Amino acid sequence: MFHLDTGRLWVCLLLLGFIGFSLPKAEGRSRKPNVVLILTDDQDVAMGGMTPLKKTKELIADQGITFSNAYVASALCCPSRSSILTGRYPHNHHVINNTIEGNCSSKAWQKTQEPYAFPALLHSIGYQTFFAGKYLNQYGSEDSGGVDHVPPGWNYWFALEKNSKYYNYTLSENGKARNHGDNYSLDYLTDVLANVSLDFLNYKSNYQPFFMMISTPAPHSPWIAAPQYEKTFPNVTAPRGGNFNVHGKDKHWLIRQAKSPMSNSSIQFLDNAFRKRWQTLLSVDDLIEKLLKQLEAHGELDNTFIFFTSDNGYHTGQFSLPIDKRQLYEFDLKVPLLVRGPGIQHNQISKSLVANIDLGPTILDIAGYDLNKTQMDGMSFLPLMKNNSNVNWRTDILIEYQGEGLNKSDPACPAMGPGVSQCFPDCVCEDAINNTYACVRTIAAAHDLQYCEFDDLEVFVEVYNLTADPNQLTNIAKTIDKEILEKMNHRLMILQSCYGASCHTPGVFDPRYRFDPQIIFRERGEQAHLLTRKASK
Ligand SMILES: *[C@@H]1O[C@H](CO)[C@@H](O)[C@H](O)[C@H]1NC(C)=O
Ligand SMILES: *[C@@H]1O[C@H](CO)[C@@H](O)[C@H](O)[C@H]1NC(C)=O
Ligand SMILES: *[C@@H]1O[C@H](CO)[C@@H](O)[C@H](O)[C@H]1NC(C)=O
Ligand SMILES: *[C@@H]1O[C@H](CO)[C@@H](O)[C@H](O)[C@H]1NC(C)=O
Ligand SMILES: *[C@@H]1O[C@H](CO)[C@@H](O)[C@H](O)[C@H]1NC(C)=O
Ligand SMILES: *[C@@H]1O[C@H](CO)[C@@H](O)[C@H](O)[C@H]1NC(C)=O
Ligand SMILES: *[C@@H]1O[C@H](CO)[C@@H](O)[C@H](O)[C@H]1NC(C)=O
Ligand SMILES: *[C@@H]1O[C@H](CO)[C@@H](O)[C@H](O)[C@H]1NC(C)=O
Ligand SMILES: *[C@@H]1O[C@H](CO)[C@@H](O)[C@H](O)[C@H]1NC(C)=O
Ligand SMILES: *[C@@H]1O[C@H](CO)[C@@H](O)[C@H](O)[C@H]1NC(C)=O
Ligand SMILES: *[C@@H]1O[C@H](CO)[C@@H](O)[C@H](O)[C@H]1NC(C)=O
Ligand SMILES: *[C@@H]1O[C@H](CO)[C@@H](O)[C@H](O)[C@H]1NC(C)=O
Numbered sequence: 001m002f003h004l005d006t007g008r009l010w011v012c013l014l015l016l017g018f019i020g021f022s023l024p025k026a027e028g029r030s031r032k033p034n035v036v037l038i039l040t041d042d043q044d045v046a047m048g049g050m051t052p053l054k055k056t057k058e059l060i061a062d063q064g065i066t067f068s069n070a071y072v073a074s075a076l077c078c079p080s081r082s083s084i085l086t087g088r089y090p091h092n093h094h095v096i097n098n099t100i101e102g103n104c105s106s107k108a109w110q111k112t113q114e115p116y117a118f119p120a121l122l123h124s125i126g127y128q129t130f131f132a133g134k135y136l137n138q139y140g141s142e143d144s145g146g147v148d149h150v151p152p153g154w155n156y157w158f159a160l161e162k163n164s165k166y167y168n169y170t171l172s173e174n175g176k177a178r179n180h181g182d183n184y185s186l187d188y189l190t191d192v193l194a195n196v197s198l199d200f201l202n203y204k205s206n207y208q209p210f211f212m213m214i215s216t217p218a219p220h221s222p223w224i225a226a227p228q229y230e231k232t233f234p235n236v237t238a239p240r241g242g243n244f245n246v247h248g249k250d251k252h253w254l255i256r257q258a259k260s261p262m263s264n265s266s267i268q269f270l271d272n273a274f275r276k277r278w279q280t281l282l283s284v285d286d287l288i289e290k291l292l293k294q295l296e297a298h299g300e301l302d303n304t305f306i307f308f309t310s311d312n313g314y315h316t317g318q319f320s321l322p323i324d325k326r327q328l329y330e331f332d333l334k335v336p337l338l339v340r341g342p343g344i345q346h347n348q349i350s351k352s353l354v355a356n357i358d359l360g361p362t363i364l365d366i367a368g369y370d371l372n373k374t375q376m377d378g379m380s381f382l383p384l385m386k387n388n389s390n391v392n393w394r395t396d397i398l399i400e401y402q403g404e405g406l407n408k409s410d411p412a413c414p415a416m417g418p419g420v421s422q423c424f425p426d427c428v429c430e431d432a433i434n435n436t437y438a439c440v441r442t443i444a445a446a447h448d449l450q451y452c453e454f455d456d457l458e459v460f461v462e463v464y465n466l467t468a469d470p471n472q473l474t475n476i477a478k479t480i481d482k483e484i485l486e487k488m489n490h491r492l493m494i495l496q497s498c499y500g501a502s503c504h505t506p507g508v509f510d511p512r513y514r515f516d517p518q519i520i521f522r523e524r525g526e527q528a529h530l531l532t533r534k535a536s537k
Contacts, residue, residue, distance in 0.1 A: 032209040033342055034304040035122075035363050036291070039084070039213065040284060041077065041134055041164045041220035043310035045070075046331040047239055047274075047318075049219070052281040055289045056338070060308050064340030065348040065385050069443055072356045074401050075312040075325045075332040077163075078104035078137045080356055084311070085117040087360030087376030089398055092499055096402040098137045098163075105138040110145070118360035120153025121374065122211045122367055130156040130200045132193045133215030137163050140172060147172035158196050164217035165189065166224040166280070184227055189217050190283040191226070194290050201294045209367070216287070218280035219314075225279035232282060238274040238316040243329075243471045248319040250475040252460045254435045255327070258428050260320035266426050270316040273323050277314075305341030305366055307359065324430040326401065328439055328452050328462065329472050333399060341366075344385045353443040354381050355397045375500035395444040396507030398495035399452075403435030440492045444509035451488035463488070484508070487515055494519065 043049045050057065072080045074090050082088075082095035082104075090096055093113050095103040103109050114120070123129045131154050140147040140161030147170060150157045161170040166189050167182035180187040197214055204210055225232070238244070245267075247260035259266075288308070295301040312325045313332040325332045337354065357378030361371055365380035383391045434456035442449045448467045454460040461477040463485070469476075477485070487508045495503065506512040 039215040040310040044313040045336040052278040060338040067337040070337035080311040087378040105136040105144040123153035128210040130212040132158040135159045164220035194287040219277035223276035237271040258320040308338040310335040377503040396442040399439040405433035
């Protein structure tokens with residue numbers, strides 16, 4: 001033991017203060033933590049979407065926590081990204097599809113939701129905020145104010161006009177359009193995002209914490225790999241088995257209409273897509289390595305939470321649907337979610353049910369923002385990351401999807417009627433107006449269930465017991481215990497009309513759950529559509 005007298009302690013503190021002042025690197029430690037959110041586009045986790053990201057696994061997953069049950073509230077880019085930004089379910093942020101009419105980056109979104117997105121709230125409490133990459137699918141379009149529009153709360157803004165591209169695109173650089181061509185060393189978007197991110201770390205202030213959101217085009221189509229990766233994974237094909245090329249004969253109309261088995265040309269097409277998706281992810285792996293090295297060089301790594309996730313999953317041949325997302329099955333709804341940061345132990349795996357609506361609340365919680373001042377549907381999972389075993393966590397979430405369709409100008413698929421078709425190389429309809437559904441996804445100690453209702457002519461119901469049937473091969477809607485069915489139906493209606501804290505009420509398999517038959521809902525036949533269902537007492 002040794003002791004310092006008060007005089008010497010003061011000298012020490014002054015000296016430390018002086019060093020802290022002259023070396024901004026060390027100053028970072030007394031600040032609030034920084035947060036980095038890396039968001040990929042269309043990256044699945046169910047079919048091996050994380051396999052190419054070896055460095056990311058070492059640098060983030062092995063140093064932190066992997067959530068093996070992370071879901072999106074809607075398996076489509078714009079509704080999902082809007083959920084991430086607002087911490088809300090689609091029925092509360094009102095972004096229902098990828099078009100302006102469906103509120104994707106619309107004026108209504110800009111007025112009613114964007115100012116309260118979590119990055120704007122972080123900015124209001126002194127965070128420096130940096131965005132790079134794809135924002136919302138209609139961002140930059142004329143009807144949404146063009147690239148001049150910089151959403152409130154962002155200090156540094158490098159956003160892609162519209163949907164994911166790798167070359168020949170326009171970026172909004174703090175509101176000014178900048179066009180890029182197709183020279184790899186100047187324009188490859190994933191690398192441009194890496195470079196502007198490293199620049200930010202060099203020129204940011206060292207006296208305020210920061211939030212960075214880096215949103216890559218990979219592995220979204222058109223799947224253009226960096227030249228050095230064009231020949232990687234030569235023999236890789238989409239995984240077979242499970243529900244690959246299986247005819248979903250007990251499922252809703254859209255799945256039943258798929259041609260099964262698929263044609264050879266469809267299979268060739270999806271295998272090629274699968275391989276190219278992996279190749280594009282290799283540049284994301286490089287981005288993450290560079291970013292973490294730079295954080296370390298600046299002495300910030302230990303004080304930074306790093307989140308890695310995707311906006312939705314993907315399918316390549318599951319239930320004979322060649323390629324896309326938008327379906328209610330695990331491959332489309334489940335996403336990777338890895339987090340490292342101060343206080344998170346290494347190599348943890350959590351099976352707790354978390355969702356994209358939780359990212360905002362979690363990040364605000366990390367920053368010390370009072371969540372009671374927000375009205376977010378999601379919940380902070382920070383306590384789960386700090387202590388995996390001792391948290392009374394939720395047991396269910398809501399999934400909502402509004403089918404896209406009515407594309408009358410699609411001459412390739414006249415037989416499909418109103419629907420968004422994917423005609424490469426065979427016409428297989430991947431979406432339609434009546435592919436509109438809502439589900440309760442439950443993961444509790446003794447139950448792993450999904451209950452879904454469709455807003456279609458059949459008022460179709462799909463139920464899966466994922467404990468017994470992880471590939472969702474058998475719809476048990478007709479055989480499951482009637483009492484469970486009734487409770488799940490009721491719970492779905494409660495969640496569809498929830499807002500903020502009322503979205504956190506106990507689920508059917510939570511010991512605190514109470515069935516309340518007093519809550520009456522309109523008959524399903526009467527409602528306009530599922531996303532507007534309201535409860536009344
Ligand atoms: C778009 O958002 C506005 C504001 O939230 C809402 O009033 C409107 O109903 C939404 N449109 C659709 C198609 O949901
Ligand atoms: C980029 O645009 C140029 C000019 O239109 C075109 O020649 C080129 O093929 C495009 N490159 C890519 C990768 O699409
Ligand atoms: C691409 O840009 C680099 C760096 O400016 C330049 O050296 C190279 O010549 C360009 N390549 C082409 C094909 O224009
Ligand atoms: C990124 O920066 C590196 C190093 O300065 C440079 O070699 C590379 O060409 C840049 N890439 C892009 C796409 O700007
Ligand atoms: C890929 O398949 C070809 C032909 O079947 C084989 O010759 C080659 O060794 C394989 N390559 C790898 C990397 O496995
Ligand atoms: C499709 O591929 C299978 C297996 O490679 C082959 O046996 C079959 O003849 C092919 N069918 C057509 C129509 O090319
Ligand atoms: C937020 O509200 C909850 C429930 O009313 C309360 O228990 C908690 O103390 C509040 N938190 C803060 C920081 O005020
Ligand atoms: C988590 O909480 C439990 C119960 O309170 C405790 O025994 C354990 O040490 C905690 N673990 C960590 C990593 O804090
Ligand atoms: C998106 O939703 C809006 C509002 O309901 C609708 O008018 C539009 O047709 C939808 N777009 C597609 C592609 O389905
Ligand atoms: C409708 O189909 C046309 C022709 O295939 C296509 O160019 C357009 O992008 C489609 N629109 C939507 C909203 O999917
Ligand atoms: C769904 O829409 C398609 C295209 O309009 C139609 O052919 C089909 O009968 C509808 N099915 C149901 C169950 O609503
Ligand atoms: C789900 O399957 C498991 C394993 O077969 C079984 O124990 C459980 O009772 C099933 N749950 C329901 C609700 O059918």
